[in-house]
Amino acid sequence: MNQHPHKNTRQFGLFAVVALSVLALSQAIGYWVNETIPLHSSIEINPFLFFTHVRNHGGVFGLLQGQGWVFGLFSAVLLGGVAAYLRFGEALTRAEYLCFGLIVGGGASNVLDRLIYGSVIDFIDVQGIPYWHYVFNTADVMIHLGIWPMLAIGLWQARGAKPETP
Template identity: 30%
Template sequence: MWFYIVAIVVTLIDQLSKIWIRMHVDIGDSVFLGRWEITHYENSGMAFSLFQGYAWLFGLIAVLFVIGVLIYRRIGAWHGRFPDMIAGFLVGGAIGNGIDRLVFGQVTDFIVSRSGKGILNLADYAINIGMILLVIYMAVRFVKKRVCHAH
């Protein structure tokens, strides 16, 4: 259940934030919301604006990724609240950006990174959170296996 809750919440918040940006901030314009710089940017490529014009391909990859996660979960390879939450973040982010790519041919980015070297969106952050949680989960499992086998 956690998988679906996290994936749906991530997708909804991502899409609502992008709709708000497209409605209220012109492309290339910047505004500040507190400490956050918001700059409306449309990206038809992938991270760091690489491979511009291939949004359809990355949209297809997002669809295949989501199908893969659903199959992986179906066969019972992953189970438990924490893995479900991890998968929810990853799938919600993939769906959020996949919708943009397949519907608009580009992804709406707007959150200027603190380093100033990139503009992201909430789906990107969800994917990053999912990846960090996945690394932590795998590291903990690895350590537990080593400790159990040592005794």
């Protein structure tokens, strides 16, 4: 446990601002999609990008349709645990707090969609990619924008770590 919890208060503030901003942005866009684009309808943005209003009643990539409550409950518990760790655990770098803000904000938005609408509103439909038939949302983009740099940071830190000598 962090013996000086005040040291990561400012960094936690960064995490909270990013997470709440992502949550607000994702919810606003999802509301717009829900109110503007009829379910199962599309708006062509360009030949490769459509906004197609679909609902995901399952988990990632539409797995386990009808069991969205399982993913919602699991996600809510996991997100709460991550936030608690970030607040009370060891201090991390600003980049890590930023990445976790993107991940938690996106995850919280998908959980909130399940609570409000009973499913996740997906709409970003990229065409022309072989074997890709998935529609996703702003929250999913934010989650990926957080996960991939975190993986890169972890790999970079692991490469720089020197093995302990006995």
